[in-house]
Amino acid sequence: MIVIPAIDLRGGRAVRLLRGDPHEETSYDDDPVAVAVRFQEEGARRLHVIDLDAALDAGGDNREVIRQICYSVVLPVQVGGGIRTLEDIAALLELGAGRVILGTTAALDPTFVARAIEEFAERILVAVDVRGGHAMVKGWTEEGPRVEEVFPALNEAGTPRYLVTAIARDGTLDGPDLRLYRKVLSLTDRPVISAGGVRTADDIWALRDLGVEAAVTGKALYEKTLKLSQVIRG
Amino acid sequence: MSARIAVLDYGMGNLHSVARALDRVGADAYVTADPAAIDHADGLVIPGVGQFGACMRALRAAGLADVARAWIGAGRPIFGVCVGMQVLFAGSEEDPEPGLGVLDGSVRRLPGSVKVPHTGWNTVAWAGRRHPYAAGIPDGTFFYFVHSYAAAPDERTVGVSEHGRVFAAAVADGAVFATQFHPEKSGEAGLQLYANFVGAVAA
Numbered sequence: 036m037i038v039i040p041a042i043d044l045r046g047g048r049a050v051r052l053l054r055g056d057p058h059e060e061t062s063y064d065d066d067p068v069a070v071a072v073r074f075q076e077e078g079a080r081r082l083h084v085i086d087l088d089a090a091l092d093a094g095g096d097n098r099e100v101i102r103q104i105c106y107s108v109v110l111p112v113q114v115g116g117g118i119r120t121l122e123d124i125a126a127l128l129e130l131g132a133g134r135v136i137l138g139t140t141a142a143l144d145p146t147f148v149a150r151a152i153e154e155f156a157e158r159i160l161v162a163v164d165v166r167g168g169h170a171m172v173k174g175w176t177e178e179g180p181r182v183e184e185v186f187p188a189l190n191e192a193g194t195p196r197y198l199v200t201a202i203a204r205d206g207t208l209d210g211p212d213l214r215l216y217r218k219v220l221s222l223t224d225r226p227v228i229s230a231g232g233v234r235t236a237d238d239i240w241a242l243r244d245l246g247v248e249a250a251v252t253g254k255a256l257y258e259k260t261l262k263l264s265q266v267i268r269g
Numbered sequence: 270m271s272a273r274i275a276v277l278d279y280g281m282g283n284l285h286s287v288a289r290a291l292d293r294v295g296a297d298a299y300v301t302a303d304p305a306a307i308d309h310a311d312g313l314v315i316p317g318v319g320q321f322g323a324c325m326r327a328l329r330a331a332g333l334a335d336v337a338r339a340w341i342g343a344g345r346p347i348f349g350v351c352v353g354m355q356v357l358f359a360g361s362e363e364d365p366e367p368g369l370g371v372l373d374g375s376v377r378r379l380p381g382s383v384k385v386p387h388t389g390w391n392t393v394a395w396a397g398r399r400h401p402y403a404a405g406i407p408d409g410t411f412f413y414f415v416h417s418y419a420a421a422p423d424e425r426t427v428g429v430s431e432h433g434r435v436f437a438a439a440v441a442d443g444a445v446f447a448t449q450f451h452p453e454k455s456g457e458a459g460l461q462l463y464a465n466f467v468g469a470v471a472a
Binding site for chain 2: 037075076078080081105106108109110111112128129130131133134157158
């Protein structure tokens with residue numbers, strides 16, 4: 036089972052938000068590059084980096100830090116946050132990203148998704164952020180269509196891989212929303228990466244048993260309720 | 270004219286940092302999964318990070334296992350890095366998925382008596398006849414490692430390192446060359462190694 040450590044960037048620092056709320060921020064380390072290298076040394080096989088400033092569209096971004104992270108580790112880095120155009124995708128791949136995450140707002144435009152996949156294929160990771168059975172858009176503030184509608188359309192567009200976030204669990208350490216992932220896996224045959232709620236190694240095993248490909252994990256690693264060495268053998 | 274180096278893109282590894290390091294030493298490096306673009310290159314680099322089986326399955330799924338084998342079969346120069354070295358072997362203790370089988374033997378886990386993964390800087394002692402790619406790099410130079418599995422030294426080993434046991438840090442067989450460490454993260458010595466490869470390929 037692959038656990039993908041998450042690094043959320045805001046103003047050049049590594050932070051964690053609670054349920055995506057920009058006012059509920061915890062800062063963990065001033066040097067995100069050092070955090071990335073530490074995850075690598077602990078055995079991570081991939082990293083997940085989100086540019087919150089770009090995602091929140093508050094002006095400014097963390098692209099220089101992302102470039103430094105990609106330059107400083109040997110691991111592939113999946114990068115997301117505020118990606119709205121094909122130019123954004125190309126720019127992040129050029130910075131060194133292994134995969135680029137299309138946020139849910141962009142992902143709900145099937146024409147855009149299809150074009151992105153045509154051009155960048157497996158380098159695209161489509162994010163579907165879910166609350167109450169609905170995809171949530173605009174920084175998780177607006178309710179979009181139900182997941183039963185979202186996945187067939189995205190499958191059709193050729194989505195190679197999904198990142199599904201259970202918003203209500205994000206940053207909570209409340210355990211993953213297994214019901215959601217069971218549902219999602221019934222709606223697609225593509226690989227699904229989970230995010231949100233992981234607290235312990237048992238949570239990781241529960242996700243694995245469902246058939247989830249990998250689990251993005253943030254707070255559990257920062258708060259040390261989960262150690263990478265518990266879940267990564269090699 | 271600078272040597273064209275294809276960096277094999279099968280989704281497993283930080284490909285751009287490899288390509289950038291090759292560019293820095295004068296190559297025209299490009300990241301690609303397109304067999305025609307690969308065929309157009311003078312040299313091929315197989316990077317690789319992660320689980321052995323996942324890397325092999327990704328190589329096969331992309332049709333690149335056959336491309337790599339054909340390349341090697343034709344005696345063209347190839348440079349494997351980390352798991353990109355391990356996949357050259359017949360297999361790995363990490364996964365039942367077979368490797369490319371270009372090199373005999375299999376890759377084994379580092380002993381439990383030391384911290385695994387082995388990450389960070391470690392020395393490499395050149396072994397046997399000094400390989401041309403190692404020219405200008407002193408014995409005992411530090412290189413950067415991130416791995417949990419490694420091949421045992423044998424007659425194709427051209428550099429050894431030690432972490433719990435002595436293992437093959439660099440291997441060579443004809444036009445095949447590979448390192449368990451990451452030259453692109455190994456500072457000047459790593460760049461020198463790539464420069465020697467690029468220079469030999471261009472010659």
